[in-house]
Amino acid sequence: MSDGVGSLYMLNTCPFTWKVRALLDHLDLPHERVKINPLKIKKSVSFAGDWGKTPVWKMSDGEVVVDSTPIMKRIDEVYNNGNLWKMDDQVRRDKWMEWADTKMKxxxxPILYGSIGSALSTTRSVAKHERFGFFTGRIYAWLGFPIMWGIIAKKRTKKTGMEPGELWHHLLNEWTEEIGEKSFFGGNTPHIVDLAVFGYMQSIEMHSKAFRLIENHSKGMLWFNRMRNSTVAQ
Known part of the structure; x- marks a missing residue:
């Protein structure tokens, strides 16, 4: 393990990994990022038991934490005295953290794979950003998109009853209405809930075709850019 507070075992394109990255960057905590081959996740994080997914956080003292929200809370607790999770209105905090981890998740x-074009664009992008082998990445790019579009994304889109772009605009309306005239969910400074939502959006931003569907939401993007400016390290 390199010098730092711990190691983040991750996929570059994983939305849950981006949540943790947003927190680590915001706190400017030095850490190691261990990029995993998507086809070897279970083997790469076998030290985390039966979890078999990303992200996994391994602290410098050997403690292992799994699942993005518990990881964020633990990092905040150990290295920031829990200040980012603290909030007087705990009911509001818990409600919107659950909202982020259900609605935005x-x-x-759907927004990444909701059409044939976006699905192909996203799988190509994933193949480029992840640690696939040369041929494996190209096979994934062409064979992965029919599965993601034709089975998984279609099923989730049908469940919501909205087109992907429409759904994200609806969610960003809810989010910005909750923030109101304040800069962040946390008021004048970001809260962990801000960082979770920011992480989900960052995971979409790296796929330009999908991100174009939401970047015309003016209030949502004003908040998104405030979050980017509030983050210490990129």
Whole structure:
């Protein structure tokens, strides 16, 4: 392990990994990022037991934490005295953290893979950004998109009853209405909930075709850019 507070075992395109990255960057915590071959995740994180997914956080003292939200809370607790998770209105905090981890999570696959064009564009992007082998990445790019579009994304889109772009605009309306006239969910400074939502959006931003569907939401993008400017390291 390199010098730092811990190691993040990750996929570059994983939305849940981006949540943790947003927190680590915001706190400017030095850490190691261990990029995993998507076809060897279970083997790469076998030290985390039966989890078999990303992200996995391994602290410098050997403690292992799995699942993005618990990882964020633990990092904040150990290295920031829990200040980013603290909030007087705990009911509001818990409600919107759950909202991010259900509503935004469920909306991510449809916007990335909701049409043939976006699905092909996203799988090509994933093949480029992840640690595939040369031929494996190209096979994934061409064979992965029919599965993601034809089975997974279609099923989730049907469940919501909205087209992917429409759904994200609806969610960003809810989010910005909750923030109101304040700069962030946390008021004048970001809260962990801000960082979670920011992480989900960053995971879409790296896929330009999908991100174009939401970047015309003016209030949402104003908040997104405030978050980017508030983040210490990129």
């Amino acid at each position: 469920d909306a991510t696959i």
